[in-house]
Amino acid sequence: MYIGYIPVVFYLFILHIQVLGCSTKHCAICSNTEKCDACDIGYWLGEHKFCSACPHNCEQCTNATHCTKCKALFWDIRPNMACGSPCRETCTKFGCNDTTGHCYGCHPESYGPYCYQTCDLCLNKLCNSQKCTNGCIDGYYESTVEAFKCRKCFGHCTSCQSPTNCRQCEKGFYLFNYKNYTVCSQCRSECEECISYSECVCPPGKYGPTCSKDCNISNCKSCIEVDKKVQCSECFSGYILKNGNCIFCSQYCLSGCDSNQNCLGGCKDGWTGLRCTEQCISKCKRCDRIDERRCEICDGDFYTTACSVSCSSSCLTVSESVKCNINNGMCLNGCDNGYWGNKCDRLCYEGCESETCEQSNGLCEICNRMYYGQACQKKCSEHCIDNDASATICYKTNGTCLHGCKDGYGGDACEEELSESTYPSTAKNQVTGMTKQVVEKDQQSVIAVGAGTGGGFLVVIVLIVSIVCILKRKLKSNSNPNVREERTYVNTAITMQAVASTEIEGGIGNIGYDKTADETLQSVYERLDNGAIDDQHQYSGLEGHTDQHDTGYVNI
Template identity: 25%
Template sequence: MTRLVSVILVLICQNGLSIQTCRECVCCRDGTNNCDSNRNCVYGCIDGYYGSKCTAECLENCKTCVNSFGCTECKPGYFTYECNLSCGNGCLNNTCSVLSGECPCKSTNFVHGKCDACSGLMYGDECNYSCPSNCGNCISDTECEWCKNTIYHGSYCQYRCSVGCIGGRCDKRNGHCTAGCNPGFIGDKCDTCSPGLYAPYCDLNCKENCKACFGATNCTACKSGFYGETCTNTCPFGCKGNCSFADGRCLECKLGLFGEFCNITCKDGTYGEDCSELCRNKDVNCQVCTLNELGGYGGCTQCHRGYHPVIFNNYNHSICKSCPKNCNGNICDNAGLCEDGCVRGKWGDTCTDNCKPNCVECNQRDGKCFQCTNDTFSDDCLQKCSANCNMTDNDRVCARDTGTCLHGCNTVEKYGEYCDNQCSNACINKSCIWKTGQCLEGCEMDFYGLFCNNSCSNSCLSHTSKRTCDGIKGHCSFGCKAGFHGKRCDNICSSLCVNTTCNQTTAECLYGCIDGFKGPKCAEADLKGYYTRSTLIGSTIGTFLAGGIIVGIAALITFIVWRRRNIQTKQLEVHGYENTIGPCGNLSYDDTHENDSPVTYEDLKSRDERLYSQITTSQQETPPATDYVNYSS
């Protein structure tokens, strides 16, 4: 037992599971028997322990040692004198030099030497993943340590430095040019052209009045006093300084002027130096007018409903013109475009285009129909509704988008979404519900079901001028023909029933079972009634015949016995013997008389008794007539 405990302790120590020093002799190499009389280990210690008695434990990662502050060999994966540094992840078999940490690498993806870093453009614990293409070195696929040639920026060097950076170089973190901008560029990233320049290298001049541009005809900002994409439009004279680049609205008005374009000096409907002039006197449909450069009538800027301002060739100012006649509600904007849609049958910005034929109303933008004439459908209203669809006053015949009938079919003999299906001929008057096809007035004679598509069973009893079965479930109205049962009389009575006849509801045999079976439905074998009626009749006749034969034989035997007795009696009388009748009715002879002749009577008697016994046995083997009666019925 002590030896077993010692072995267990050695194993615990060898596997690094012990939290205490080993006892004397327990941790000796090659077992406890290698300990001398002084309890010193003869062949040294097991891994992890030192001392003459192997009771002291080495440093944590030491495999072997001779003292408490240094190792002679490290456990796999560690190096240095104290075994306190890990070998590189790429070391083959996780083993490295105890002094330098160098090792052969498990693959060429690691840096030769300590195999603790990835070589080339690889990353990962096993250095088996490639860095993003623009990385000089990386930690992962989304984080580069630095970018190639410093001409990229972003977390994984996904962006190229601006062409405006001197030398094309920028800071990896934010893309700011590290050496400044090339001529013609401005901004931290040198990605914007200097005012008045454009093109990829900011070396072309914008148009005359452009302050900044994307191209020869695409200004992004204008010099003071101009607006528009090409900066060729002059801001209104009432603007103080600049106006909106998009539409010329004044950012600030000169003294005494107001309005979006700084062209109004009077309240709506008036103009002039003292605002005494009425706009309507110049244009009856003008609601708001403006001044010209000389302070006179400058034209209408806002018209009454149904009109919009427009400049004609023979006018130097705007006048009010009627909105396009097909604008819905006669409403249009200042540009003369219909704002509230078109009247029916028209489409387009000015509602001058006609909707397609059969199209009552169409989309103002693209002309697609969303209301067709009553008998057409589809986006272009060119498809006809089914001729079988029911028509109603002022209502559509079919759905505009699908063409399905909206108000049923125009005849009760049709059904379906498009009224293109024929009702069943078995429906009364061939009429059915238009949505489902179910018969509307029930079924014709000898048919049943919601769709009258089932025939009554041929096994149903019929009745003159009346339905053979009900029109819903097909149940026979007057019962079943002989030999059938069930609500629809579609089940055949058991062939074990007499005359194959049974109860229509329960299927029980009405006249009993054929020979050899019993039970309400004659489904059970009748072992007692093995003999059939024909067998019973035959057996009865046989019994009577056998009985007659036996009686005849008995009479014949009786006659023979009687005759022989008479002959024997006479013979005895002749010879002087006395005879008596015994208790069994047999002849009894006096022993005093000596009979030297054969006793033929006894021989005859014995033979007759054997014959009688055989006949009786034959009668007992034939069953009595009562055994043929089938009580199971």
């Protein structure tokens, strides 16, 4: 029965260790309170299970002399070294490798494992943390055995790839190949320069192994002997070699000369003539081959064959492009903003947006908000409503105000001043601001046709109602003879005036009738009683009859 207590006792032991902790100082893990199994960082575990401090520069160690990791800016984890070496001062704050001491980074203008090499001997002084970016300057080479340090070439070598591989020698020495070596060897005493010990590089006008013979060929810089005959091998500048002789050829020829010394391919800029020996006139870049006074391309912003007139200052300048035509001064690349014309000497109208217009005609594609016209040369009426600072206020084509007219003005362009006496039916609304101007004439036509149609329809309804009422009364009178006959009397003073007014206001006074009010009333009477009317615009059938009302009328 005691076996069941073993797990409980073990659990209580573990809980005891966790609650009370290890009694050994700097112990990270322990199996009991008195024995340590692992120490804190910076300490090492001795054979008696006690934790001791690592050496001063160690971050981690296995004993008193062997570090496994160094603190920042120290290195050397070799046995018994105990991180005792500081990183070099040339290393950055990132320190150095614990094993080799190589810097993790170099300060600017230095390179190498320990950052003690400067970039001064690097080509263009460019280097990274390891070596020169583009190699060393002339006279030096990169030593692969010294961490790419720039070392001086050997002997009289001025350019080399290694101490045993020279590419160019000083004056008085020549490249000498021996087995796998290329070094500089001295020329013989008779030669200032040589390409081998037996062959000198002769000065101008001399030839032979020791440069002791004269060429005696006019304008010849160097010569050789072929089959015991001296021939020129190179001429002085300004001459070309033809059949072993040096003939004159201008240095201003584009492609050399022919046998007559005439230039091939023309002349260089500023020169002319068959042999390109004559200069073009002042300010001329290229001129006629026969007449140097006739310029074909001016040197600068000028025109005329004498390059005597300046191009317009308003011609647009394009890099490496002629600014204006040499014959007439016409600007070839367009105009600066604000100008137009062949010579860009005319101002665009101020109404053009961004002050830009067509070079050929001065027309503008877009006008500023206050202007209109093909060239934006006209200003919108000051009577146009302007309630949006970001929008145009009139049409570009005709100046019609987009948002209507200010109070007291009318017309498409709002230039007509309105008055009540002149426009009784519309002026009142115009003056009080109640009437909106219609911009497009097409819209006015649609409104007029709609109003006329509605007015005519109203007249037809009134006539039909009147006729129906008359017929009903006649039928009623015939069916009951005992009832006093009453004829309906139409209040012509009111009804006809209303009908006429409706016709006039509806815009249909001309549909089958004359346009006067009296004639319109007359037409209505004719339709009501088949033309039976008298001079007083009353029914003839109503004579002798009276109504019961005091007014004397019976209203329909």
